[in-house]
Amino acid sequence: MSLRFRKSFKIAPGVRMTVGKKGVGVSAGVPGLRYSINSSGRRTSTVGIPGSGLSYSKSSGGRTYKSDAYRKRSELAKQEREMQKLEAQEQVRLEVELFNNKLALLTSIHHECDDAIEWLEVASTSIPFDSTLPGPLQTEAAARLSAYKPGFFERLFGWDKKRRAELVAAVEAAKNEDRETVDRWKRMTSIAKRILQGDIDAYFEVVDEFGPLDDLVEFGSGFEFGTDRPDEMHISFDVHATEVIPEKVLTLTKTGKLSEKNMTKTMYYDLIQDYVCSCALRIARDMFALLPVKNVYVHAYDENLNHATGHMEKVLILSVHYDRSTMDMLNFSLLDPSEALANFPHKMSFKKTKGFEEVEPILS
Numbered sequence: 001m002s003l004r005f006r007k008s009f010k011i012a013p014g015v016r017m018t019v020g021k022k023g024v025g026v027s028a029g030v031p032g033l034r035y036s037i038n039s040s041g042r043r044t045s046t047v048g049i050p051g052s053g054l055s056y057s058k059s060s061g062g063r064t065y066k067s068d069a070y071r072k073r074s075e076l077a078k079q080e081r082e083m084q085k086l087e088a089q090e091q092v093r094l095e096v097e098l099f100n101n102k103l104a105l106l107t108s109i110h111h112e113c114d115d116a117i118e119w120l121e122v123a124s125t126s127i128p129f130d131s132t133l134p135g136p137l138q139t140e141a142a143a144r145l146s147a148y149k150p151g152f153f154e155r156l157f158g159w160d161k162k163r164r165a166e167l168v169a170a171v172e173a174a175k176n177e178d179r180e181t182v183d184r185w186k187r188m189t190s191i192a193k194r195i196l197q198g199d200i201d202a203y204f205e206v207v208d209e210f211g212p213l214d215d216l217v218e219f220g221s222g223f224e225f226g227t228d229r230p231d232e233m234h235i236s237f238d239v240h241a242t243e244v245i246p247e248k249v250l251t252l253t254k255t256g257k258l259s260e261k262n263m264t265k266t267m268y269y270d271l272i273q274d275y276v277c278s279c280a281l282r283i284a285r286d287m288f289a290l291l292p293v294k295n296v297y298v299h300a301y302d303e304n305l306n307h308a309t310g311h312m313e314k315v316l317i318l319s320v321h322y323d324r325s326t327m328d329m330l331n332f333s334l335l336d337p338s339e340a341l342a343n344f345p346h347k348m349s350f351k352k353t354k355g356f357e358e359v360e361p362i363l364s
Contacts, residue, residue, distance in 0.1 A: 089256040096258065099250040106219075106244065107274040110281035110337055114212050116289040123192035128181055135178025141171040195292060198230030203291055212286035213237075216279060219244050223283075232295040232364055233287050237279065239302040239317070241272045241355075269355040276300050276318055276356070277337035284322035285332070296322045299361055317356035320346040321364075 129135055134142065145167040150160030194202035204225060213223055222238040245268060251259045263271075284296040300318040305311075326343050341348065349357040 092256065092258045093252060096250050096252050099246070102246070103271070106271060107278055107337065109216065109219075109275070109278040110285065110332055112215070112282060113285040113332075114210065114289045119192045119195045119292060123189055123196060125185065125189060128185055129178070131179075131182045135175070135181065137174035137178050138171060141167070141174035145171055200227060200230060203227065203230075203233065203293075206290055210290060212290055213283060216282070219279075221279065227293075229364070231293055232297065233291060233293050234297045234299070234364075235283050235287065236299045236301060237283065238314075239272075239276055239279070239300055241275070241302050245271050245275065265353045269350075269352060272355055273338050273350055274336075276302075277341060280318060280320055281322075281332070281337055281340060284320075284327060288322075288324050288327055294324050295364065297362060297364060298322065302356065304356070304358065315358040316361055317359065318346065318348045319359060319362040320344050321362050 145164070148164060148167055150163065154160040154163065191202050191205060195206065207225055213221070216223075216237075219240075221240065224236045226234045226236075247263055247268065249261050249263050249267075251261075253259050280298040280300060283298050287293060287296045298318075298320050299316055301314050302317050303312045304315045304317070306313045320341060322344050330340065330343065345362060347359040347362055349359050351357070
């Protein structure tokens, strides 16, 4: 219920002042004829026959201005209000678009994958150039230095010394860049040979250097890699579902306003399941792309409530054994990440209205 405030004062015979919530008004006149003006500029004239109940009123709009500057100010103020309204609607539209994009990202993480590395090809790559001779970048920079001929004004004002010093520095920088190119080649061919020999330490060096899952960190995921066999890799990752999955649905009303409603339990837990399964697929794809392993084991952990203790505990909610041959047959752009589990040995206990429950890990 809203409160209204209105008070009237008699300030002279036939003249009254009215104070309201939206402004101040003054009215004057005699029975049968009255004229009122409000602080907003609105004017009202009332003519009537006393005792008959008949009257006629005529109102004029807000204040009218004679100067162009005042009229222009009113027009601009109106345009500003319309612009602010449009900006607010655009902000709401963008907020809903970002929300929908986040939902799409959460269920399509498996679409992304690093390019596969052919380690045999890398190991057999020839050295970029003879490292006992000047490299291509150094040779090019030295040629520019040798060809430099200062002009008259450069010599007159001493600019040639500064320019020559810059060219000398460029030769040294190019020399260092050539050296780094050779060093990178040596490192990559060395790692490639170790990878092909089944050197597990080389596996971890590649994962650390390429950072294949770095973009998943923005969703709150953390990863641990481990193996003691060259044909397989185990990856554990933390889901952090409550930090990633939204609990409300954002939509636009017909009038362009923001509507925010609680997400249904079914939708919420379906999103969590698809997100976890999408992450697991993505992890396996990246491992098969980077390493010559035949099997990848992915173990997903999340915080669940222990009803016996009343505390949140980190528990295993999904364990999957992915094999390379089956992965190579999947169409990742069209599959459903949760249903794709049917292609692989896995352990998962999931209920539509309760989510994941603890499971035992799949061991190699």
